[in-house]
Amino acid sequence: MPGMNSGLSPGDPTLVAAFRSALLHQGAIALIMLVFLWLLWAAARTWRPAASPGTGGATAEARARWLLRTGFGVLWIFDGILQAQPKMAGGLATQVMEPIAASSPGWVQHLVNWGGTAWSYHPVQAGAASVWIQVGIGTWLIVAVRGPWSRLAGAASVTWGLIVWVFGESFGGIFAPGLSWLTGAPGAVLIYVVAGALIALPEGAWRVPRTGRLLLAGLGLFFVAMAVLQAWSKPGTLSGMVAEMARTPQPRFLSSLLSGFASFATRYGVAVNLVVVIALAAMGAAFLTGRPRLVRYAMWSGIVFCLADWVLVQDLGVLGGLGTDPNSMIPLIVLFSAGYLALTPAVHEAEAPARAAEAKRPGARSVAAAGALALILLGAAPMAAAAVNRTADPILALAISGDSTRLNIPAPDFSLTDQNGRTVSLASLRGKVVLMTFLDPVCTSDCPIIAQEFKQTGQMLGAQAANVELVAVVANPTYRSTAFTRAFDRQEGLTTVPDWLYLTGSLGQLGAVWRHYGVAVENLPAGAMAAHNDLAVVIDPAGRIRQELSSDPGPATSSTRSSFSVLLGQYAKQALRQS
Amino acid sequence: MSRGPAPRIRALRVGLALACAGLAAGCGAPTATVAVTRPPAVTGSLSTSLTTAQGTWAIAVMGGSAASHDNFWQLFVRRADAGRWSMVTPEGVADNGGLVAAGGNGSLVVGFRPSQELAYSPLATSTDAGLNWTPGLLDAALADTPGAIAVGPSGRTLALLQDGTIEAAPTAGDAAAGRWVPLATLTALAASAPGRSCGLEGVSAVSFGPDHNPIAAGTCARPGAAGVFTDVGGTWRSAGLTLPTGGPGRGTVRVLGLTAIPGGNAALLATGDGLLAAWWDGTRWTVSAPVTADGVRALGFGPGGSAWLLGGGRAETIAGAGSTWRALPPVPAGTAVLAPGTGESYDALAVAGSRLTVWRLAREAWGKVQQISVPVQYGSSG
Numbered sequence: 001m002p003g004m005n006s007g008l009s010p011g012d013p014t015l016v017a018a019f020r021s022a023l024l025h026q027g028a029i030a031l032i033m034l035v036f037l038w039l040l041w042a043a044a045r046t047w048r049p050a051a052s053p054g055t056g057g058a059t060a061e062a063r064a065r066w067l068l069r070t071g072f073g074v075l076w077i078f079d080g081i082l083q084a085q086p087k088m089a090g091g092l093a094t095q096v097m098e099p100i101a102a103s104s105p106g107w108v109q110h111l112v113n114w115g116g117t118a119w120s121y122h123p124v125q126a127g128a129a130s131v132w133i134q135v136g137i138g139t140w141l142i143v144a145v146r147g148p149w150s151r152l153a154g155a156a157s158v159t160w161g162l163i164v165w166v167f168g169e170s171f172g173g174i175f176a177p178g179l180s181w182l183t184g185a186p187g188a189v190l191i192y193v194v195a196g197a198l199i200a201l202p203e204g205a206w207r208v209p210r211t212g213r214l215l216l217a218g219l220g221l222f223f224v225a226m227a228v229l230q231a232w233s234k235p236g237t238l239s240g241m242v243a244e245m246a247r248t249p250q251p252r253f254l255s256s257l258l259s260g261f262a263s264f265a266t267r268y269g270v271a272v273n274l275v276v277v278i279a280l281a282a283m284g285a286a287f288l289t290g291r292p293r294l295v296r297y298a299m300w301s302g303i304v305f306c307l308a309d310w311v312l313v314q315d316l317g318v319l320g321g322l323g324t325d326p327n328s329m330i331p332l333i334v335l336f337s338a339g340y341l342a343l344t345p346a347v348h349e350a351e352a353p354a355r356a357a358e359a360k361r362p363g364a365r366s367v368a369a370a371g372a373l374a375l376i377l378l379g380a381a382p383m384a385a386a387a388v389n390r391t392a393d394p395i396l397a398l399a400i401s402g403d404s405t406r407l408n409i410p411a412p413d414f415s416l417t418d419q420n421g422r423t424v425s426l427a428s429l430r431g432k433v434v435l436m437t438f439l440d441p442v443c444t445s446d447c448p449i450i451a452q453e454f455k456q457t458g459q460m461l462g463a464q465a466a467n468v469e470l471v472a473v474v475a476n477p478t479y480r481s482t483a484f485t486r487a488f489d490r491q492e493g494l495t496t497v498p499d500w501l502y503l504t505g506s507l508g509q510l511g512a513v514w515r516h517y518g519v520a521v522e523n524l525p526a527g528a529m530a531a532h533n534d535l536a537v538v539i540d541p542a543g544r545i546r547q548e549l550s551s552d553p554g555p556a557t558s559s560t561r562s563s564f565s566v567l568l569g570q571y572a573k574q575a576l577r578q579s
Numbered sequence: 580m581s582r583g584p585a586p587r588i589r590a591l592r593v594g595l596a597l598a599c600a601g602l603a604a605g606c607g608a609p610t611a612t613v614a615v616t617r618p619p620a621v622t623g624s625l626s627t628s629l630t631t632a633q634g635t636w637a638i639a640v641m642g643g644s645a646a647s648h649d650n651f652w653q654l655f656v657r658r659a660d661a662g663r664w665s666m667v668t669p670e671g672v673a674d675n676g677g678l679v680a681a682g683g684n685g686s687l688v689v690g691f692r693p694s695q696e697l698a699y700s701p702l703a704t705s706t707d708a709g710l711n712w713t714p715g716l717l718d719a720a721l722a723d724t725p726g727a728i729a730v731g732p733s734g735r736t737l738a739l740l741q742d743g744t745i746e747a748a749p750t751a752g753d754a755a756a757g758r759w760v761p762l763a764t765l766t767a768l769a770a771s772a773p774g775r776s777c778g779l780e781g782v783s784a785v786s787f788g789p790d791h792n793p794i795a796a797g798t799c800a801r802p803g804a805a806g807v808f809t810d811v812g813g814t815w816r817s818a819g820l821t822l823p824t825g826g827p828g829r830g831t832v833r834v835l836g837l838t839a840i841p842g843g844n845a846a847l848l849a850t851g852d853g854l855l856a857a858w859w860d861g862t863r864w865t866v867s868a869p870v871t872a873d874g875v876r877a878l879g880f881g882p883g884g885s886a887w888l889l890g891g892g893r894a895e896t897i898a899g900a901g902s903t904w905r906a907l908p909p910v911p912a913g914t915a916v917l918a919p920g921t922g923e924s925y926d927a928l929a930v931a932g933s934r935l936t937v938w939r940l941a942r943e944a945w946g947k948v949q950q951i952s953v954p955v956q957y958g959s960s961g
Contacts, residue, residue: 443673443696444673445695445960477671478714487699487718525670525956527675528673529672531959
């Protein structure tokens with residue numbers, strides 16, 4: 001999909017190191033914030049002591065709500081921790097989002113590509129943001145027990161869950177063929193969204209069995225619908241999926257278990273499907289009755305059934321280095337268990353005096369909730385700032401080209417001919433920063449991409465571009481006349497770029513420049529492109545080389561092109577400041 | 580013991596099956612009573628050979644990679660005074676997009692088709708049978724057809740572009756410096772009187788006629804009409820090639836190849852009945868009998884209006900106007916291109932990865948005469 005792919009390996013060491021560093025920095029900031037909040041709370045407590053136990057009119061939180069809140073709080077924190085896996089920054093867009101969206105309709109792919117592009121332009125910020133937002137939401141759900149703070153946490157869970165469901169799960173694959181409850185339909189995060197919406201309900205709603213009945217009725221209908229869907233599934237689909245999951249890197253006993261089940265499902269596909277259909281239909285019917293006894297049986301059977309599916313089909317959902325959540329079965333268990341508890345609120349509430357006492361420390365809880373909110377903002381703010389900026393993070397360019405070499409040596413002078421036939425010497429460009437590279441005008445791969453990066457650099461520099469000269473020197477021993485530099489300029493839309501010079505000369509003149517700047521240029525036989533190394537130098541206004549970097553554009557995706565432009569722009573600005 | 584379905588159910592199934600079959604048949608039945616016969620499937624390829632005063636040239640793709648950027652087109656020459664082939668691919672440009680060559684005025688001009696990020700076509704010209712090359716420039720994309728370049732006796736050069744435009748460079752020097760002027764666009768040619776008359780759909784080759792005027796040839800929508808036009812004083816006129824609608828010209832006609840020969844032109848046409856050769860002496864056309872064209876993947880011309888085609892392990896040649904197609908013995912495996920030799924002899928150039936094997940036809944049998952190991956630069960265009 002265009003844009004989504006940075007082209008870099010998810011395990012690229014530069015990206016991984018930058019991601020780890022960002023997490024450490026932001027983690028340190030989070031720690032400082034939490035300590036500050038704790039101090040603030042402690043000071044406030046000294047000034048105004050906490051209410052003594054037994055005072056105040058707090059009532060216990062409904063057990064069903066408690067289960068949803070803590071259950072999904074723990075799940076969000078767990079998901080946040082999974083987002084901190086090293087490959088996540090570089091791999092989520094290409095290894096998770098893109099494959100999931102691939103089988104969905106074009107409009108879904110288009111939408112997901114928009115999100116994936118934002119991620120691939122700022123993989124470190126996006127990766128870190130996901131960690132802190134999810135840890136923050138989880139913490140918020142756990143610590144905010146009562147009142148508006150708690151309901152807001154539910155709303156935050158809904159909001160973030162919908163974002164993840166749309167962009168991360170391509171709407172849970174509901175628009176793609178082969179939808180199956182067994183493999184996670186209609187998306188694990190949609191269950192988080194439902195749970196968040198329930199937590200956001202007024203607390204009074206949990207004191208009547210009606211909420212439980214409605215929740216269970218909804219779940220009952222869902223299970224029945226999934227049973228119908230399962231009945232229509234193609235034979236062999238399940239065994240294929242399980243066999244695929246077994247190939248994920250994981251402990252051998254797990255892969256053996258999955259392979260065994262895949263063989264079993266291949267041999268007894270119809271029987272397995274029949275069991276699943278009957279189980280789903282039975283659970284659905286039991287939930288629809290709303291009778292506590294039947295629901296209890298269905299709940300326990302459902303727990304066993306879901307756990308079996310979680311292990312045998314979903315492969316725990318978290319393995320392989322790019323697992324983002326434990327998939328749908330665990331959240332589903334929490335959800336229908338909460339439904340059962342909500343059906344019988346009176347019984348369980350009577351057993352909750354401890355939690356009633358716990359709920360009487362609103363000050364501490366509010367401060368902790370504020371801390372959790374700060375965590376979310378800690379992740380979201382840099383990502384929001386990065387997303388507003390339509391250029392990519394220079395870390396991608398650094399990952400491709402390696403660290404640039406800082407220099408402070410005189411740039412060898414030369415005198416060549418520009419694309420318009422005028423003689424240009426490097427000395428004549430004194431007073432300006434010169435971003436210089438070497439381009440083959442008949443190159444089929446790197447050079448046009450590098451030219452675009454230079455062009456984009458000029459655009460990014462804005463008013464400062466007037467102080468920067470973008471210079472390319474021909475790197476082809478044969479195809480080097482001004483006819484070719486002009487043709488290249490037309491091809492790349494460089495004819496109207498101010499301060500763009502594409503210089504050429506005799507073979508002797510060019511050879512001297514190539515030699516002085518360490519660029520090896522030679523023709524290769526048998527229809528190959530002329531070979532040359534990709535190099536860019538940054539020359540300050542005094543004519544001294546300040547930076548030298550490999551300008552090899554690497555995978556040349558839109559994000560890496562933008563990233564190189566940002567990096568070159570940064571170097572140009574540095575050279576301007578140094579002058 | 581398994582039991583068959585009950586008779587009533589069986590009858591129902593038979594009825595359903597018949598209904599389905601009827602529906603399927605109904606869906607598949609033709610709705611039009613007249614159908615225009617399309618030319619047979621001929622896989623377009625730039626693999627070809629041509630003969631100039633300097634020698635015989637052959638173009639073939641080598642590399643054997645699934646990735647197009649690891650396959651490189653090569654130019655070989657068997658110089659007029661030599662019996663052996665040499666690789667003379669011009670250096671300096673990646674030629675993964677293909678090579679197109681044309682001879683004339685004592686030189687050979689090679690055009691590089693665009694590939695990957697390159698959008699225009701560099702050129703290379705040799706006047707010493709490929710020993711040295713002079714760079715040239717066509718600031719546009721050359722068409723993907725072996726007849727996309729033509730060089731006239733005066734050095735005037737024609738280029739057919741990807742979008743069907745024909746450009747002209749008055750001299751070889753202009754071609755080298757990139758000074759080309761548009762001669763005709765596809766739209767203009769299709770809107771001209773002969774273009775409208777034949778329902779011109781596309782241009783596939785350019786050449787020069789016996790009077791040294793530019794010629795363009797392509798595909799016409801009107802059955803039996805062959806789109807060969809000549810530019811006389813700035814006006815495009817039909818070259819007068821019309822095939823009888825009931826005979827070999829039945830259906831639409833596509834010009835696959837066009838070349839200048841002494842005193843005229845030769846063309847290879849794909850028609851509804853097969854592939855046929857046609858020769859023009861400036862006043863009238865002579866057309867050969869058709870030969871089966873299915874599976875043809877390479878074709879070319881030899882000296883004196885001879886022509887060859889290659890496909891599916893078979894090869895056919897025709898010596899010139901008035902002669903008939905001759906089937907050659909089955910060509911060696913991997914044969915990518917044929918090149919005319921002395922008399923009725925042919926060389927078959929077979930490609931296997933980076934190795935070219937030359938087989939020569941003698942006494943109705945192919946004998947291996949040469950092997951060239953080409954230093955294919957795998958990975959250099961990635």
